[in-house]
Amino acid sequence: MSHDQQHPHASDLPATTVQLNHTAVYASDRHRSAEFIALILGLRVGAPFGPFLPVDLGNGVTLDYYEKRDEPIQSQHYAFLVPEAQFDAMVARLEAVGVTHYADPSHTEPGRINSWFGGHGAYFEDPDGHNMEIMTRPYVRP
Numbered sequence: 001m002s003h004d005q006q007h008p009h010a011s012d013l014p015a016t017t018v019q020l021n022h023t024a025v026y027a028s029d030r031h032r033s034a035e036f037i038a039l040i041l042g043l044r045v046g047a048p049f050g051p052f053l054p055v056d057l058g059n060g061v062t063l064d065y066y067e068k069r070d071e072p073i074q075s076q077h078y079a080f081l082v083p084e085a086q087f088d089a090m091v092a093r094l095e096a097v098g099v100t101h102y103a104d105p106s107h108t109e110p111g112r113i114n115s116w117f118g119g120h121g122a123y124f125e126d127p128d129g130h131n132m133e134i135m136t137r138p139y140v141r142p
């Protein structure tokens, strides 16, 4: 039996609304990492939920900070759509805590921001090296 016979094409399925609800963000110290991103973005850290320390985002997604101490943490990428009016304050908070921001995802342009898609954006590392992005305009895809 071929792959196609086992699995119908997505285009054959009825339209379904699926929303990302939560994801685990690995951290060597969940409090340090959750408090860092909450500080930079102007959010609150929620009460611990089992092994998770939640940070709720405005579109209903929860970042569940989860400690992984025994093995190296693989760097992931998290991009946050933020209000233009708060972008400069976020960059200022990065500078205040001594975290370098970059204009580009490869971190070759330190101390700079980008102006992609008519907005502003910047990249920075969280305490475990996750590549965080703040942006004021969503990417325009073809």
Ligand SMILES: [Fe+2]
Pocket (backbone or CB within 6 Å): 077, 079, 133
């Ligand atoms: Fe990105």
